[in-house]
Amino acid sequence: MKLVTAIIKPFKLDVVREALSEIGINGMTVTEVKGFGRQKGHSELYRGAEYVVDFLPKTKVEIAVSDAEVDKVVEAITKAANSGKIGDGKIFVSGLEQVVRIRTGDTGDQAL
Amino acid sequence: MEENIFHLQYAMDTFYFLVCGALVMWMAAGFAMLESGLVRSKNTTEILTKNITLYATACIMYMVCGYAFMYGGNFFLSGIADVDVAATMTSFAEREDGFTGGSIYSGASDFFFQVVFVATAMSIVSGAVAERMKLFAFLLFAVVMTGFIYPVEGSWTWGAEGFMGLNIDDKFGFKDFAGSGIVHMAGAAAALSGVLLLGARKGKYGPNGEINAIPGANLPMATLGTFILWMGWFGFNGGSVLKLGDIANANTVAVVFLNTNAAAAGGLIGSMIVARLLFKKFDLTMILNGALAGLVAITASPDTPSALGATLIGLAAGALVVFSILGLEKVRIDDPVGAISVHGAAGLFGLLVVPLTAEGTTFLGQLAGGAIIFTWVFGASLIVWLIIKVIIGLRVSEEDEFQGVDIAECGMEAYPEFTRK
Numbered sequence: 231m232k233l234v235t236a237i238i239k240p241f242k243l244d245v246v247r248e249a250l251s252e253i254g255i256n257g258m259t260v261t262e263v264k265g266f267g268r269q270k271g272h273s274e275l276y277r278g279a280e281y282v283v284d285f286l287p288k289t290k291v292e293i294a295v296s297d298a299e300v301d302k303v304v305e306a307i308t309k310a311a312n313s314g315k316i317g318d319g320k321i322f323v324s325g326l327e328q329v330v331r332i333r334t335g336d337t338g339d340q341a342l
Numbered sequence: 343m344e345e346n347i348f349h350l351q352y353a354m355d356t357f358y359f360l361v362c363g364a365l366v367m368w369m370a371a372g373f374a375m376l377e378s379g380l381v382r383s384k385n386t387t388e389i390l391t392k393n394i395t396l397y398a399t400a401c402i403m404y405m406v407c408g409y410a411f412m413y414g415g416n417f418f419l420s421g422i423a424d425v426d427v428a429a430t431m432t433s434f435a436e437r438e439d440g441f442t443g444g445s446i447y448s449g450a451s452d453f454f455f456q457v458v459f460v461a462t463a464m465s466i467v468s469g470a471v472a473e474r475m476k477l478f479a480f481l482l483f484a485v486v487m488t489g490f491i492y493p494v495e496g497s498w499t500w501g502a503e504g505f506m507g508l509n510i511d512d513k514f515g516f517k518d519f520a521g522s523g524i525v526h527m528a529g530a531a532a533a534l535s536g537v538l539l540l541g542a543r544k545g546k547y548g549p550n551g552e553i554n555a556i557p558g559a560n561l562p563m564a565t566l567g568t569f570i571l572w573m574g575w576f577g578f579n580g581g582s583v584l585k586l587g588d589i590a591n592a593n594t595v596a597v598v599f600l601n602t603n604a605a606a607a608g609g610l611i612g613s614m615i616v617a618r619l620l621f622k623k624f625d626l627t628m629i630l631n632g633a634l635a636g637l638v639a640i641t642a643s644p645d646t647p648s649a650l651g652a653t654l655i656g657l658a659a660g661a662l663v664v665f666s667i668l669g670l671e672k673v674r675i676d677d678p679v680g681a682i683s684v685h686g687a688a689g690l691f692g693l694l695v696v697p698l699t700a701e702g703t704t705f706l707g708q709l710a711g712g713a714i715i716f717t718w719v720f721g722a723s724l725i726v727w728l729i730i731k732v733i734i735g736l737r738v739s740e741e742d743e744f745q746g747v748d749i750a751e752c753g754m755e756a757y758p759e760f761t762r763k
Binding site for chain 1: 553554555556557558617620621623625627628667668671680
């Protein structure tokens with residue numbers, strides 16, 4: 231099992247959600263986050279004085295998937311979240327040791 | 343028949359005074375919204391507390407002694423409710439110009455209309471010292487400002503008998519119709535002296551002297567506040583005609599409303615153009631300040647310019663205010679809402695352009711009047727601020743300033759949901 235963590239542009243969330251639904255993913259956790267990568271921050275202006283906003287708002291999407299599904303999930307997110315501009319975000323894939331469905335006590339792939 | 347008409351005229355002019363007073367009272371809400379929008383969210387509760395409490399303080403102090411200092415009469419307004427109908431009828435009948443002569447109205451309505459003006463002057467101070475002054479120090483100052491400092495300079499101009507025998511109006515042919523100088527520049531002078539002793543907000547200036555932006559928390563609130571002030575100003579200037587009940591005066595009232603509105607629009611556009619040229623952006627906070635600068639500038643003589651003239655006076659004041667705000671920032675006078683520029687610079691400008699349209703006034707006379715008002719309010723305020731500074735201190739601790747004065751002074755946040763566990 232793998233945990234796919236995608237950092238995307240907030241306005242891409244709906245498209246990513248739809249793309250994942252289409253390939254049969256029916257659960258995810260979404261968090262509003264802030265951060266920066268190559269895009270860095272951006273500057274704003276207030277009463278003539280410029281100031282830099284270092285951390286930009288992003289959306290973090292987390293999906294737990296079986297090993298077999300990882301590639302198509304990553305592909306779906308990559309396609310849906312791509313605007314071709316700097317700041318589109320990143321996808322991290324990491325191993326997942328155990329998953330438990332709290333209501334039934336199911337574990338492993340059963341619980342996904 | 344004639345008696346009945348006098349009754350009606352008295353009633354109409356009294357009613358007009360009261361409605362205009364209520365409009366000006368509403369300006370306190372405008373200041374509260376404007377200032378709460380232009381400070382950071384951690385200082386919201388305190389600035390709201392300050393605004394509504396200063397209003398109450400002004401009302402009480404003006405009742406206790408302010409009105410007596412400014413217009414004569416008794417402390418605690420004693421006797422203001424008495425009306426002698428027969429004597430009032432006689433004064434109507436003996437008026438020089440008869441029906442179109444001077445306004446005769448209820449004494450109580452006069453107090454109500456004047457008290458909201460002193461509250462306005464005090465509101466100007468609160469924005470400039472925002473985010474770092476002790477609330478109690480501010481309220482102590484409000485007591486002296488509304489009970490003594492403002493009434494004294496008011497008596498020199500609008501009062502029947504000037505304090506210590508000084509009457510600026512008679513001496514210099516000074517005209518300040520509704521208070522560009524008497525109310526607005528006076529408020530700015532008090533604010534300036536306070537800010538000089540108080541110093542800038544932490545973080546406003548960098549270690550190498552760079553000017554940092556401290557963005558306001560809520561621009562919808564600031565915009566609403568500006569709209570409210572704009573509306574309240576119709577009472578401020580319109581009511582200052584003092585009479586509605588004959589053709590000439592009714593027409594003057596209409597012209598004053600029209601010109602007040604035109605100057606605000608001009609000020610807004612003026613500041614917008616200047617800000618766009620300087621920053622390449624439409625800076626909303628400058629635009630809001632520009633509309634107010636237009637209003638402040640036209641207040642000295644809203645009854646004399648043409649509609650176009652009023653618009654141009656506003657336009658120039660709006661342009662001026664942007665430079666004034668940037669200039670004050672450069673000399674390290676930190677004014678979070680731009681009150682000193684909007685009410686001080688535009689107020690003085692308003693006084694000085696009066697001779698362009700009003701007969702019998704001179705540039706030098708206006709300058710002299712303005713200088714006397716500024717010197718008195720600035721000097722007296724400086725002394726009062728200094729005394730308060732020595733006794734209890736003006737500024738909150740560095741830690742309280744960092745944490746926000748909401749918690750330090752009021753013990754509550756404006757938006758607790760964001761932090762509750």
